[in-house]
Amino acid sequence: MATQTTLSDAYRNTHHQPKHIIPLDFESIIDLPESHVWTDQCDHETQTVDLSLESETLPQISVNEHSIPIIDLMAPNVVELVGNACQEWGTFQVTNHQVPSNLVDDVEAHVRRLFCLPAEQKLKALRVPDGATGYGVARISPFFSKLMWHEGFTIMGSAVEHAKQLWPNQYEEFCDVMDNYQKKMNSLAYKIMIILLKALQLEETIAPDYLFQSVGALQLNSYPRCPNPNLAIGLAPHTDSLLLTILHQNDTNGLQILQEGIGWITVPPISGALVVNIGDLMHILSNGYFPTVYHRVVPNEKRHRFSVGYFYGPSTESIVAPLVRVSDVSRFRPVMVKEYIGLKNVHLEKALDLIRT
Numbered sequence: 001m002a003t004q005t006t007l008s009d010a011y012r013n014t015h016h017q018p019k020h021i022i023p024l025d026f027e028s029i030i031d032l033p034e035s036h037v038w039t040d041q042c043d044h045e046t047q048t049v050d051l052s053l054e055s056e057t058l059p060q061i062s063v064n065e066h067s068i069p070i071i072d073l074m075a076p077n078v079v080e081l082v083g084n085a086c087q088e089w090g091t092f093q094v095t096n097h098q099v100p101s102n103l104v105d106d107v108e109a110h111v112r113r114l115f116c117l118p119a120e121q122k123l124k125a126l127r128v129p130d131g132a133t134g135y136g137v138a139r140i141s142p143f144f145s146k147l148m149w150h151e152g153f154t155i156m157g158s159a160v161e162h163a164k165q166l167w168p169n170q171y172e173e174f175c176d177v178m179d180n181y182q183k184k185m186n187s188l189a190y191k192i193m194i195i196l197l198k199a200l201q202l203e204e205t206i207a208p209d210y211l212f213q214s215v216g217a218l219q220l221n222s223y224p225r226c227p228n229p230n231l232a233i234g235l236a237p238h239t240d241s242l243l244l245t246i247l248h249q250n251d252t253n254g255l256q257i258l259q260e261g262i263g264w265i266t267v268p269p270i271s272g273a274l275v276v277n278i279g280d281l282m283h284i285l286s287n288g289y290f291p292t293v294y295h296r297v298v299p300n301e302k303r304h305r306f307s308v309g310y311f312y313g314p315s316t317e318s319i320v321a322p323l324v325r326v327s328d329v330s331r332f333r334p335v336m337v338k339e340y341i342g343l344k345n346v347h348l349e350k351a352l353d354l355i356r357t
């Protein structure tokens, strides 16, 4: 019997091998190195990205003028609130989500402990060149000529293999906390998925089973204090590939979303809230009704920022196609999840255009 491609296999089969896979030893840096200086327009192989770090055309909007909705998951009209937020913004912050706050605190403490290890210790868990998990630079790095002010650690399934390399005698607690968090994230993502289907006025019964058997990956992110944040980028603009991302950020600003006609808007950290982002596969599934959210992270001069993203998506051999009523025209062709991940690995944000009908 043929074995299924796992999410880490799908990410491993990439044509883009990063030239720089080792993050900077940020602790030892006093001035921003040339390798990390970004200009407004940074070309890369397949497209030009407007970074607008200090753009004159796209002002930095204060949160009060345009705020991303904050939604109580227990609100009686949650379907309407989530539907409106996803249609207008492709993102929202969720409160009352039943993920215990002490678990989130534990995850954050472990993330801080990991990234505060000495550089040579972190390198023991370095992602292998064609690998998907472990310590390393951002997955989208090969698309850009400049490096990001970021280091990451990716977990797909169990973290045990890499955690053992970091803490040979004390890896279990890290793994247990990450496992527990992934389980909680999976059930929260499931609940949000059902709300999204209702918001699209689709019955759960017509939704393909794979939507309810989705799996996830955990991405731990660290953005150390940066000597010149106006010239650096924490994470370059991108959209997330899978259905949904659920993100915890520590108490430090940095995440921004691009809103057409407005500019980059900060998603402020709110104690106890989690950020939910619509990803490309949900955009396809909703037939474009929910926009996939284009986001980036800007570094901070004074504070070390951490975030933890849970990416929720169908198994790699599922076929995703717009769930549309008979009278509607599908705006995307059906695509197997692993094919889409492969397209994204090569074409980044152009991948969606390649499957438009």
Ligand SMILES: O=C(O)CCC(=O)C(=O)O
Residues within 6 Å of the ligand: 219, 221, 235, 240, 247, 249, 254, 255, 295, 297, 306, 307, 308, 309
């Ligand atoms: O650090 C953040 O707030 C965002 C991280 C992110 O966009 C990602 O991991 O894909």
Ligand SMILES: [Fe+2]
Residues within 6 Å of the ligand: 238, 239, 240, 295
């Ligand atoms: Fe992202």
